[in-house]
Amino acid sequence: MDGDTSKDLSTGVALPPPDDEFVSEKELESWTNTILPGQYDSYEGVIIDHRSLPSDASVFKKYLIASIAQWKKERKHGIWLKLPIENVKLVEAAVAAGFGYHHAEPAYLMLTLWLPDGPCTLPPNASHQVGVGAFVLNDKNEILAVQEKNGPLKGTGVWKMPTGLTNQGEDIFDGAIREVKEETGVDARFVEVVGFRQGHQCQFDKSDLFFLCILRPTSTEIVAQESEIAAAKWMPLSEFKAQPIFDTRPTMKKMLEVCLARVEGKYQGFAYEDIHPDSLNSNSYFYYNQVDFFGSQQQSIFRAKDGERSCRRVVT
Amino acid sequence: MDGDTSKDLSTGVALPPPDDEFVSEKELESWTNTILPGQYDSYEGVIIDHRSLPSDASVFKKYLIASIAQWKKERKHGIWLKLPIENVKLVEAAVAAGFGYHHAEPAYLMLTLWLPDGPCTLPPNASHQVGVGAFVLNDKNEILAVQEKNGPLKGTGVWKMPTGLTNQGEDIFDGAIREVKEETGVDARFVEVVGFRQGHQCQFDKSDLFFLCILRPTSTEIVAQESEIAAAKWMPLSEFKAQPIFDTRPTMKKMLEVCLARVEGKYQGFAYEDIHPDSLNSNSYFYYNQVDFFGSQQQSIFRAKDGERSCRRVVT
Structure with a gap:
């Protein structure tokens, strides 16, 4: 990890740097069966199924890295990750993978990741x-x-x-x-x-x-x-x-x-x-x-x- | 940690159990200088100063436990903890200490803890x-x-x-x-x-x-x-x-x-x-x-x- 910070285009908020720990092509290939289950929405987005998340943070991290690589290939836009508060141990790994906070309710934290280069067009939370x-x-x-x-x-x-x-x-x-x-x-x-x-x-x-x-x-x-x-x-x-x-x-x-x-x-x-x-x-x-x-x-x-x-x- | 879950009275949401790891009276006493800085509000609440948080999660946990003990003695009501996304490493410790999610924006996650026995009267997020x-x-x-x-x-x-x-x-x-x-x-x-x-x-x-x-x-x-x-x-x-x-x-x-x-x-x-x-x-x-x-x-x-x-x- 270095000190770089990226910028969420939708908000101008400085995000912590994605975890750039080296992952070899070979290692990534070995994770091809670790794509997180989810649904595609009608806006080229992916809604990750939060009922099927691994409970271990390091396993979850592997899944995330492999899944994001796959969704980038598929030219997906917004990725939605709802983490119930019971899964609080996974929040840090999600942020390290580039996710940002979208909104939270007492039962869960919603994180999002915008994959295209253009500005984020995900809908905002209640105002x-x-x-x-x-x-x-x-x-x-x-x-x-x-x-x-x-x-x-x-x-x-x-x-x-x-x-x-x-x-x-x-x-x-x-x-x-x-x-x-x-x-x-x-x-x-x-x-x-x-x-x-x-x-x-x-x-x-x-x-x-x-x-x-x-x-x-x-x-x-x-x-x-x-x-x-x-x-x-x-x-x-x-x-x-x-x-x-x-x-x-x-x-x-x-x-x-x-x-x-x-x-x-x-x-x-x-x-x-x-x-x-x-x-x-x-x-x-x-x-x-x-x-x-x-x-x-x-x-x-x-x-x-x-x-x-x-x-x-x-x-x- | 055992398998008990507590219930947030304001929402009925099942929260993960507070971390009940044993802390001796003596150990707690030695932390008396580790009360988190913050402001008291006009509703018997405490707003923790998020600019002065320790960056290490285990140190933060000690501060939290000592602070909560102190605020309970002072009969405080609601505790507000705003964690900038840069402090994502501290989220797990806060939830382990009994905090729940209140709301989130791209720049931060707001957590709250209600100390009295009665129902939580903290204001809700935008609806x-x-x-x-x-x-x-x-x-x-x-x-x-x-x-x-x-x-x-x-x-x-x-x-x-x-x-x-x-x-x-x-x-x-x-x-x-x-x-x-x-x-x-x-x-x-x-x-x-x-x-x-x-x-x-x-x-x-x-x-x-x-x-x-x-x-x-x-x-x-x-x-x-x-x-x-x-x-x-x-x-x-x-x-x-x-x-x-x-x-x-x-x-x-x-x-x-x-x-x-x-x-x-x-x-x-x-x-x-x-x-x-x-x-x-x-x-x-x-x-x-x-x-x-x-x-x-x-x-x-x-x-x-x-x-x-x-x-x-x-x-x-």
């Missing part, structure tokens, strides 16, 4: 976290407000709407309903997304999409979440609006104003529709301006019946 | 990829349409609108403009997001948000992208709409209908506003129904002037 905020107003013109135990507003006395990140695989409307329930104990139905904010360089340098949602409560009793919420209450809207925080935070102010316009029936957001599976997506929801689309009158959230316009279903 | 589709109509009622070289519509003869994933850190409006330019060579200005679809279990089991955008062309000449696009052209809207694909794909059909309603001035989507930095976000855009909010008339995309309503700026 965004998705958060929700819930504006929940009851029939007495009281808003469901919380004070945070942690985070930047901790200890400031500021009352805010419940917010949180969606879980992996969770829909925006479900995430908003769940966060309200978790933080305050209140049940609610989803009405609309009235706006969304995109920001960058958030947690782990990833981006953030925050969906501002209108919900209607279907229960009243409050049970504040112990771990995250310092206090929760139904608060007169006039009192909530009068908080000085809105004078210094243009985003919070605009979001409040949009919610108020929606409540007053002067504004329309996006409700969701359950699109029946088509051949591309097994399960997805489309959010759009259904009042404009279907030509109905704009409605106050107080007049809308439960479930109305919050979810349509396309029948084909 | 979504973000895509854009661009409905670009010119003054002759022609839509900018492409045929794909790869993907599920390859070879089907179907003409579709340009689509693609946003890049890391890229805004939705910029992503839509870039994809149109890259795939067809046409310059365009962004008008609105008219709807969005959320789906799950897409690439690497992550979720997907697809933003349907209206754009107006500011140039006419087409130069199709060689690598991804089989053909690109300005296509009469009537011909585009008449394609049989819309009869079998309810999502594509609904998206087309929403775009047409917007073009005809019967529909309003979300334009974006540049929200001046407040103390929470250094740079972010808020997308909402500005025509409803500002009480203007709905406008045909043909009548809107360049830049009008596609971006407002909040002055505080």
